[in-house]
Amino acid sequence: MTPLAYLKQQLGAPPCEDALTAYQQWWATTGRALSETIDRWGTPTLRQHDRYGQRVDEILLPAGYTELVQEGYKHGVVWRVIEQQDWAASFALGYLTAYYDSGLYCPHTVSLSTAVPLLKYGTPALQERYLTPMLRRDGAAWQGATWMTEVGGGSDLGANVQTVAVPDGDAYRLTGAKYFCSNVRAELAVVAARPQGAPSGVRGLALFLAPRYREDGSLNFTIRRIKDKIGTRAVITGEVDLHESVGYLLGSAETGVYLILEVLNISRVANSVGSVALIQRALDEAESFAQGRIVFGKPLAEQPLMRTQLARWRDTLECAFALAWAPVRLLAEVWAQTPPYSPRYHLFRLLTHLAKYWTAEQAVQAAKWCMEAHGGAGVLEEYGVERLLREAMVLPIWEGGSHRQMLDALEAIQRRNAGALLLEHLAPYADPAELNEWRARLDAYLQQPPDAQEAHLETLIPPLAEWVARTLRRRAV
Ligand SMILES: Cc1cc2nc3c(=O)[nH]c(=O)nc-3n(C[C@H](O)[C@H](O)[C@H](O)COP(=O)(O)OP(=O)(O)OC[C@H]3O[C@@H](n4cnc5c(N)ncnc54)[C@H](O)[C@@H]3O)c2cc1C
Numbered sequence: 494m495t496p497l498a499y500l501k502q503q504l505g506a507p508p509c510e511d512a513l514t515a516y517q518q519w520w521a522t523t524g525r526a527l528s529e530t531i532d533r534w535g536t537p538t539l540r541q542h543d544r545y546g547q548r549v550d551e552i553l554l555p556a557g558y559t560e561l562v563q564e565g566y567k568h569g570v571v572w573r574v575i576e577q578q579d580w581a582a583s584f585a586l587g588y589l590t591a592y593y594d595s596g597l598y599c600p601h602t603v604s605l606s607t608a609v610p611l612l613k614y615g616t617p618a619l620q621e622r623y624l625t626p627m628l629r630r631d632g633a634a635w636q637g638a639t640w641m642t643e644v645g646g647g648s649d650l651g652a653n654v655q656t657v658a659v660p661d662g663d664a665y666r667l668t669g670a671k672y673f674c675s676n677v678r679a680e681l682a683v684v685a686a687r688p689q690g691a692p693s694g695v696r697g698l699a700l701f702l703a704p705r706y707r708e709d710g711s712l713n714f715t716i717r718r719i720k721d722k723i724g725t726r727a728v729i730t731g732e733v734d735l736h737e738s739v740g741y742l743l744g745s746a747e748t749g750v751y752l753i754l755e756v757l758n759i760s761r762v763a764n765s766v767g768s769v770a771l772i773q774r775a776l777d778e779a780e781s782f783a784q785g786r787i788v789f790g791k792p793l794a795e796q797p798l799m800r801t802q803l804a805r806w807r808d809t810l811e812c813a814f815a816l817a818w819a820p821v822r823l824l825a826e827v828w829a830q831t832p833p834y835s836p837r838y839h840l841f842r843l844l845t846h847l848a849k850y851w852t853a854e855q856a857v858q859a860a861k862w863c864m865e866a867h868g869g870a871g872v873l874e875e876y877g878v879e880r881l882l883r884e885a886m887v888l889p890i891w892e893g894g895s896h897r898q899m900l901d902a903l904e905a906i907q908r909r910n911a912g913a914l915l916l917e918h919l920a921p922y923a924d925p926a927e928l929n930e931w932r933a934r935l936d937a938y939l940q941q942p943p944d945a946q947e948a949h950l951e952t953l954i955p956p957l958a959e960w961v962a963r964t965l966r967r968r969a970v
Pocket of ligand 1: 642647649674675722891893900
């Protein structure tokens, strides 16, 4: 089944259907081949100096790369949100992208996660200068990036962000180094840094917009290197040095940590949608192989054990889709909120953590199973099935790892009453007995000492996420 056909099956009439049809057609005729070329032969390289010795930090791109990345912008992965607040359209486009190239959805995601805070918190002058070119539809849209992580570690940003921001007129000067910088050739990045004199810990962090070039055309930051990765080769990930780089504060320094989390939460919704697309791709690949491969006298797909596995993955795909799409719906409702947030936002956040956690874990398992279902052919580079696993492996790691999602889900339950909000949200579709059972289970869980609540999270979050997914799926049918 094509990803668009699956979207139609799940959503009825999907948003921007004409654009989705055209985008899928482009993938079938052009995008797929470009993506495979870039994965296998097209790793971009960094030219740091020109022939005269000037620092230029040019990324040398394989032919076709620009078209590959720009097509999603043309169809509206960013402008449909900024101009029309059509979140569903953006995530539906993302679903198509991730079905064909999971890693490529990263540049689109981080561009969206740059554009939204610029829309919410940027001054009109910043928007005019930096947001407007992100909305171009001519194949030259400016891209964004979201750089928080430093070499000490990404989970504990409060302890590890060493980048300092010093006020300078109406802007700041940022000095530090970012260790994981996806979409490193973007024209803009939102960057976590600590304003000089701000308190230590995560509450002292703020969010800044750092353009790649200064007003005079010189480089605003330099790229130390591009990283070699097992997958996601369609996104260029590098390390960046900020040396008194110009940065514009978004929102206020006091609420900076919330803005950083808003950025991450948009990316987590996209990660969930992308994970589901990867599950669908793995299932489609396995199904088509199993129909053609003859084992013990009949197609593999007709062997009872394989039939059971195929049916189980179809079921998981539907549950994963329902779980991933719930935060999409809620984000469309709550995206404009600023701190302090409403209960609806906390519900969105809990669903986002559950979805990011569960769909990413399922995507890895689906990719592994798809490889196994292909037997030895699954391991061979020439068939591209192994790529699904290489792509999937990062899904539970970036945008906050699975531990982080479980811990943040717990925090939302403990401190924001999000467990009760979730049960209330599910009440119309849930089995009443199951609902009561979960109410009692959550209450009992919260009676444990805090350390025990963290230590035993794997007894709570995975089954909760799966139950929520199954319940939401029931709403869809
Ligand atoms: C390909 C790629 C691209 C990336 N692009 C970007 C980017 O563009 N911008 C950006 O900011 N970051 C980016 N990242 C970084 C990513 O977000 C981090 O890798 C991730 O947040 C985890 O941080 P870490 O790698 O430093 O691991 P650490 O924070 O050191 O964590 C190590 C392990 O400990 C676990 N852990 C952490 N805290 C706890 C706890 N309390 N209890 C139990 N376990 C815990 C983590 O889940 C992880 O498994 C990228 C990463 C990759 C791999």
